Amino acid sequence: MADKINTPGFVTNEKTLHKDLTLLRKVADQASCKLLYSTKACSLSAVLRIVNRKVDGFACSSPFELHLVDQLRNSNCSLHLVSPLISKETLEEFGERLDYLTFNSFSQWKLLNSRVSAETKAGLRVNPQLSFVSDPRYDPCRQNSKLGVPIHKLAELFDTEPNSLRGISGLHFHNNCEGSDFAGLLATARHIQDVIPKVLHQVDWINMGGGYLFNQAHDYADFYEAVAIFRESFGLEVFIEPGASVVRQCGTIEATVHDIFESDDIQIAIVDTTVNHMPEVFEFQFEPDVLGHVEGGLHSYILAGCTCLAGDVFGHYSFDSALTVGSKITFLNMGAYTMSKSHRFNGVSLPTLYVRSFDGSLDKVRTDSFDEFAKNMGIPNVAVT
Numbered sequence: 547m548a549d550k551i552n553t554p555g556f557v558t559n560e561k562t563l564h565k566d567l568t569l570l571r572k573v574a575d576q577a578s579c580k581l582l583y584s585t586k587a588c589s590l591s592a593v594l595r596i597v598n599r600k601v602d603g604f605a606c607s608s609p610f611e612l613h614l615v616d617q618l619r620n621s622n623c624s625l626h627l628v629s630p631l632i633s634k635e636t637l638e639e640f641g642e643r644l645d646y647l648t649f650n651s652f653s654q655w656k657l658l659n660s661r662v663s664a665e666t667k668a669g670l671r672v673n674p675q676l677s678f679v680s681d682p683r684y685d686p687c688r689q690n691s692k693l694g695v696p697i698h699k700l701a702e703l704f705d706t707e708p709n710s711l712r713g714i715s716g717l718h719f720h721n722n723c724e725g726s727d728f729a730g731l732l733a734t735a736r737h738i739q740d741v742i743p744k745v746l747h748q749v750d751w752i753n754m755g756g757g758y759l760f761n762q763a764h765d766y767a768d769f770y771e772a773v774a775i776f777r778e779s780f781g782l783e784v785f786i787e788p789g790a791s792v793v794r795q796c797g798t799i800e801a802t803v804h805d806i807f808e809s810d811d812i813q814i815a816i817v818d819t820t821v822n823h824m825p826e827v828f829e830f831q832f833e834p835d836v837l838g839h840v841e842g843g844l845h846s847y848i849l850a851g852c853t854c855l856a857g858d859v860f861g862h863y864s865f866d867s868a869l870t871v872g873s874k875i876t877f878l879n880m881g882a883y884t885m886s887k888s889h890r891f892n893g894v895s896l897p898t899l900y901v902r903s904f905d906g907s908l909d910k911v912r913t914d915s916f917d918e919f920a921k922n923m924g925i926p927n928v929a930v931t
Contacts, residue, residue, distance in 0.1 A: 550908055553874070554819035555800040556885055556897035558592040560904050563796035563881075566761050567600040570788060573766055574602075577773040579784040582626060584756050585611045587789030587882045588797070592901040592911065594618050597792065603645065605753075605787040609636050616643060626787075628671060628718055628753070630692055637661045648718040648753065652695060652703070652710075659713055667751065669716035672697050676721055676737055678730040683829075684723045694719065701742045711748065716782075720755025724790070728758060728768035735772035739779065751783040752776050760791045790882035797881025798837075799823060799897060803873040804852070812862075813847045815869050820851035820894055821858050824880060825887045833861030837876035840864055849875065853892040890919055 551557065574581040580602040585594070589611060595618065597604075603624030604615040616625060627636070628648035637644070637658060642665035649655040650671050662668050673694035679685035686693045703710055719738065722730050731754065739746065746752075754772065763769075776782040801817040808814070821828040836849065843864030851858035860877075888896050899911040920928045 551800045551900060552898050552910075552913070553800050553802040554823060554895075554897040555900055556823075556880070557798045557800060557900045557902055557908070558590060558881070559796045559798070559902045560592070560596060561902075563593065563596050563793065564904070566792060566795055567597065570760050570792060571600050573760055573769070574786065576766075577770050577784075578777060579754075579773050579786055580624075582624075582753075582785055582787040583792055584787045584789030585615060586886060588793045588884075588886055589614055590885055590899065590911075591618070592899075593793055593796070593881075598623060603785075605756075605789075609639070612636070612640060612644075616640075626753075626785075632658060634658060634661050637663070642666065646716070646751075646753075648716075650692075650694060655714070662713075667715045668713060669718050669749075669751070669753070670695060670700075670711070670714050671718045671720075672700055672738070672742070674719050674721050674734050674737055676730075676734050678721060678725065679723045681723075681830075685721075687721050697738065697741050700745060704742065704745050704748075708744075708748075711745070714749065716749050716751035716753065717745070718753040718755065720757060720787075722755075722757035725758040726762040728763065728766065728772065731758060732768040732772045735775045739775055743780075746776070746780040746782065749782065751785065753785040753787060756786065756788045756791070758788065758791060759794075760788060761795065793881035794879050795881060797879070797884060799877040799880045799884065801875045801877065803869050803871055803875060806847070806869060806871060809848075813845075813869075815847040815849050815873075815875075816852055817849060817860075817875050818852050819877070819897065820853045820891070821855070821860065822851070822853065822891045822894065823888045823897055824877070824884045825889070826883050827860065828857065833863075834880070835878040836860070836863050837878055838865050838867075840866055845869065853894060855891065890914075890922070893919060895919070 582603045582605045583597045583601045584605045605626045606612045607629045624645040626646040630650045642663040644666045646667050648669040671694035673696045677687040682688045773784050776784050801819040803815050805816040843866050845868045846864045849860040895914040898913045901909050
């Protein structure tokens with residue numbers, strides 16, 4: 547199949563996506579909670595089409611995501627918006643089509659609550675002030691966080707001005723990233739229960755966010771208990787909104803080696819993709835998984851991207867067979883936060899999009915073009931000479 551792919555290429559594997567979605571659906575049903583998909587992880591049509599069959603709704607963070615999902619979702623899927631920036635224009639445009647809306651702050655709520663449709667259930671994001679993320683760039687509960695109302699401030703407000711929350715029917719929290727067990731989620735649920743029990747008795751629903759890799763977990767007991775705290779103790783409708791857990795394993799980026807040379811006694815292999823196609827590799831400085839890499843393999847290389855960025859490097863890899871110009875490289879687990887963050891630094895085209903269907907066949911979906919690049923630079927109708 548690799549020979550049929552024009553590289554760089556992004557391939558969505560429908561079978562893998564279906565497998566991980568089925569697991570999530572099973573866990574959510576076991577817990578009696580609603581399963582949403584967080585579209586920021588990946589909004590490709592091939593993904594949304596399959597996700598649409600398995601989830602209860604979609605969690606969006608912008609008007610573009612709302613428009614996209616609203617066109618593709620089935621009638622049984624609810625539409626949710628949570629964002630630090632919610633405009634009156636967005637509320638007017640979507641009106642009653644917006645099923646759930648989470649305000650990020652009290653000031654946002656006071657400014658816009660009169661514009662919320664009577665059909666929309668309004669909620670408030672709460673910052674539990676419990677951190678489980680070591681990197682502050684990705685920690686929703688970091689010092690001076692912009693995300694949500696600090697939980698102790700919410701408790702104080704409810705005690706002094708309980709009517710100030712009139713019209714708020716739910717809560718939202720999200721305070722983890724890349725978690726592979728649910729101890730943090732359970733600790734957060736208990737913390738919220740202890741600090742704002744009066745608020746929980748007043749609302750009807752709670753969204754526990756995402757940040758947990760369900761398909762890497764081995765024990766769901768803490769997850770079930772966290773859901774039960776809200777469902778059984780307070781009678782709330784409970785939502786979860788995983789993103790990366792749904793799509794990470796279903797995506798690969800395919801590349802071709804175009805040059806091999808020596809630098810300071812190690813072989814450098816230049817491929818026709820770039821860290822700009824998978825920005826979190828550069829942000830987190832991690833080495834992505836590569837098919838065929840073997841610890842202690844006979845032939846070692848630094849795989850590097852094709853741009854002039856000195857740090858456009860994927861890492862050190864070893865293979866049992868030597869690479870040559872023309873060798874194919876497959877980057878695994880690329881389904882999340884790649885195509886939703888990819889960009890064209892140096893004018894390098896975005897990966898061609900492919901779908902590997904359930905039957906194993908490969909279909910090309912879209913090829914990036916110079917016209918798209920030029921339009922994005924504000925230069926329409928430029929001919930290639």
